[in-house]
Amino acid sequence: MMLNKIFKNLLIVVLAGMFLTACATQKKVGTGVSDVYTGTDTVKQLASGVPDRVFFATNDTVLTTASRETLRKQAAWLRKNSSINVVLEGHADERGTREYNLALGERRANSAKDYLMTYGISSNRISVISYGKERPVDSASTPLAWSKNRRSVTVKAN
Amino acid sequence: MLFRFLLIFLILIPFKSHSLIEVDITRGNLSPLPVAVSPLSTDSKSRDIFEKILKKKDIGFEISKIVENNLRQSGLFNPLNKDAFLQKPNIAHLKPRFEDWALIKAQALITGKVIAVDGKLRVEFRLWDILAGKEMMALTFTTVPTNWRRVGHIITDKVYKRLTGEKGYFDTRIIYVAEEGPKIKRIKKLAIMDQDGFNNKYLTLGNELVLTPRFSPTNQMVTYLSYFRNLPRVYLLDIETGIQEVVGDFPGMTFAPRFSPDGKKIIMSFAKDGNSDIYTMDLENRIVEKITNHPSIDTSPSYSPDGKFICFNSDRSGYQQIYVMKSDGSKVKRISFGRGLYGTPVWSPRGDLIAFTKLHKGKFYIGVMRADGTGERLLTENFYQEAPSWSPNGRVLIFYRETKTNSKGEGFSAKLWSIDLTGYNERLVETKTDASDPSWSSLLSN
Numbered sequence: 001m002m003l004n005k006i007f008k009n010l011l012i013v014v015l016a017g018m019f020l021t022a023c024a025t026q027k028k029v030g031t032g033v034s035d036v037y038t039g040t041d042t043v044k045q046l047a048s049g050v051p052d053r054v055f056f057a058t059n060d061t062v063l064t065t066a067s068r069e070t071l072r073k074q075a076a077w078l079r080k081n082s083s084i085n086v087v088l089e090g091h092a093d094e095r096g097t098r099e100y101n102l103a104l105g106e107r108r109a110n111s112a113k114d115y116l117m118t119y120g121i122s123s124n125r126i127s128v129i130s131y132g133k134e135r136p137v138d139s140a141s142t143p144l145a146w147s148k149n150r151r152s153v154t155v156k157a158n
Numbered sequence: 159m160l161f162r163f164l165l166i167f168l169i170l171i172p173f174k175s176h177s178l179i180e181v182d183i184t185r186g187n188l189s190p191l192p193v194a195v196s197p198l199s200t201d202s203k204s205r206d207i208f209e210k211i212l213k214k215k216d217i218g219f220e221i222s223k224i225v226e227n228n229l230r231q232s233g234l235f236n237p238l239n240k241d242a243f244l245q246k247p248n249i250a251h252l253k254p255r256f257e258d259w260a261l262i263k264a265q266a267l268i269t270g271k272v273i274a275v276d277g278k279l280r281v282e283f284r285l286w287d288i289l290a291g292k293e294m295m296a297l298t299f300t301t302v303p304t305n306w307r308r309v310g311h312i313i314t315d316k317v318y319k320r321l322t323g324e325k326g327y328f329d330t331r332i333i334y335v336a337e338e339g340p341k342i343k344r345i346k347k348l349a350i351m352d353q354d355g356f357n358n359k360y361l362t363l364g365n366e367l368v369l370t371p372r373f374s375p376t377n378q379m380v381t382y383l384s385y386f387r388n389l390p391r392v393y394l395l396d397i398e399t400g401i402q403e404v405v406g407d408f409p410g411m412t413f414a415p416r417f418s419p420d421g422k423k424i425i426m427s428f429a430k431d432g433n434s435d436i437y438t439m440d441l442e443n444r445i446v447e448k449i450t451n452h453p454s455i456d457t458s459p460s461y462s463p464d465g466k467f468i469c470f471n472s473d474r475s476g477y478q479q480i481y482v483m484k485s486d487g488s489k490v491k492r493i494s495f496g497r498g499l500y501g502t503p504v505w506s507p508r509g510d511l512i513a514f515t516k517l518h519k520g521k522f523y524i525g526v527m528r529a530d531g532t533g534e535r536l537l538t539e540n541f542y543q544e545a546p547s548w549s550p551n552g553r554v555l556i557f558y559r560e561t562k563t564n565s566k567g568e569g570f571s572a573k574l575w576s577i578d579l580t581g582y583n584e585r586l587v588e589t590k591t592d593a594s595d596p597s598w599s600s601l602l603s604n
Contacts, residue, residue, distance in 0.1 A: 099501070106434065
């Protein structure tokens with residue numbers, strides 16, 4: 001009986017947690033998860049079938065399902081090639097102030113780094129650099145170009 | 159005609175004689191004060207000496223052009239065409255025939271004299287109130303001839319102060335980032351120029367990316383971000399000696415540097431593991447202090463002129479907003495509550511206002527608000543503009559603006575612009591190349 005009550009409370013907490021998470025997610029949707037670039041233009045291959053970059057929503061650093069898949073492939077490739085070290089280059093689009101964008105790029109690269117680390121890649125093999133909005137791949141002032149520029153690119157360091 | 163004119167002149171005297179001309183700079187000035195800047199007179203011997211040293215035929219005339227240009231750029235004055243001047247410069251300087259100057263509608267007159275004394279340049283100038291028929295100011299100073307452009311700026315500062323009651327901002331320099339090349343591979347160099355665009359000089363070669371240079375308020379030091387060896391770090395540069403050094407020993411990117419008002423500390427962001435916090439480093443004892451400690455992005459810090467507070471940019475609410483805290487990091491308070499995102503807060507040298515960049519519905523604005531967040535006023539709207547920097551007297555803001563490119567990415571440019579605190583007098587600041595990240599120096603002389 002007692003146990004049942006605890007279980008019930010726990011369930012409420014879990015449900016509440018899920019509800020709150022849903023709220024948070026919904027808020028993120030409001031900022032535009034939909035504007036994450038999903039194409040393959042500008043994407044290069046680290047090795048066959050291993051894309052080199054992941055994309056982000058405006059003002060966001062959350063990894064999408066597709067980004068996680070890309071990073072899992074990168075992690076598998078890095079596990080197989082243990083002598084290779086990488087630099088994660090974080091970037092932002094041109095629609096933000098320079099200084100905030102530098103921080104945002106750093107945060108994006110780190111969110112990719114954290115994911116690689118959860119798949120067993122040592123932090124010693126990964127360095128991070130932010131270019132903010134300084135190095136766009138597409139110089140057009142269009143939402144499509146901006147979505148290609150909001151990225152973290154994994155580059156071989158050696 | 160002359161009689162009628164004289165009559166007006168006589169009537170005006172009693173009213174004007176006890177209150178000399180004043181220029182109100184607190185409002186947008188839609189009718190700039192007509193002012194005559196007479197060429198500074200020179201004797202033939204001095205003229206020859208200066209021509210030899212400076213390769214300028216008539217240095218007195220050149221200096222008067224600098225003053226004239228400064229006054230025009232301020233938007234508060236309307237310098238009159240010299241062709242209409244009736245009196246010779248040397249005679250006007252001794253005793254202007256006020257009626258001659260009133261005839262061309264001048265309300266103020268600047269006259270002067272430059273002479274060579276032992277290889278130095280000695281300048282003497284006077285400011286006259288035409289309607290009151292009085293001398294308002296007379297000053298003399300001596301400098302090395304190569305400083306002749308600064309002579310023009312110093313005269314403007316004195317005139318500006320006498321007529322507006324506030325310090326000028328003409329004997330100053332701007333440090334900025336000169337840009338060249340395609341948008342995806344921009345080459346950026348540190349550059350410095352006089353406030354009016356002359357004496358432009360590059361301080362780095364463009365081998366590495368450089369960003370956000372800022373002047374020390376007390377000396378000729380500059381702090382900036384350099385990607386030297388692909389490690390983005392805050393640097394300190396002495397622009398007299400060219401010596402530069404990394405600020406502090408941080409295991410990651412440091413950025414967004416600024417000096418404290420006494421020039422003794424650098425405040426900046428340090429980013430590590432996806433989190434940016436604000437730090438200070440004392441330039442004398444090298445002690446590093448962590449000022450903010452929050453999992454959000456904290457950046458773009460700027461001290462209040464008394465050094466007691468710091469305004470900064472944080473996304474701790476979920477979005478970029480402006481916050482103020484005590485200089486030890488305590489009592490953090492959000493001050494921006496309008497719609498949109500807010501960034502790059504910069505405290506006015508007068509202490510009352512904070513200038514900022516705002517992004518709202520796809521447009522960028524430069525604006526100001528009081529230090530408690532009230533009284534938000536947007537000065538200018540554009541496709542992209544940011545990073546305001548105050549003139550040392552807190553009357554003018556300089557910032558940069560980028561153009562929208564087409565779908566092929568063509569048509570990009572970045573330029574410096576200035577605007578009055580009133581929202582009037584928006585002007586392109588001409589630079590040889592594209593330019594961004596301007597920072598205004600303090601007055602070089604007082």
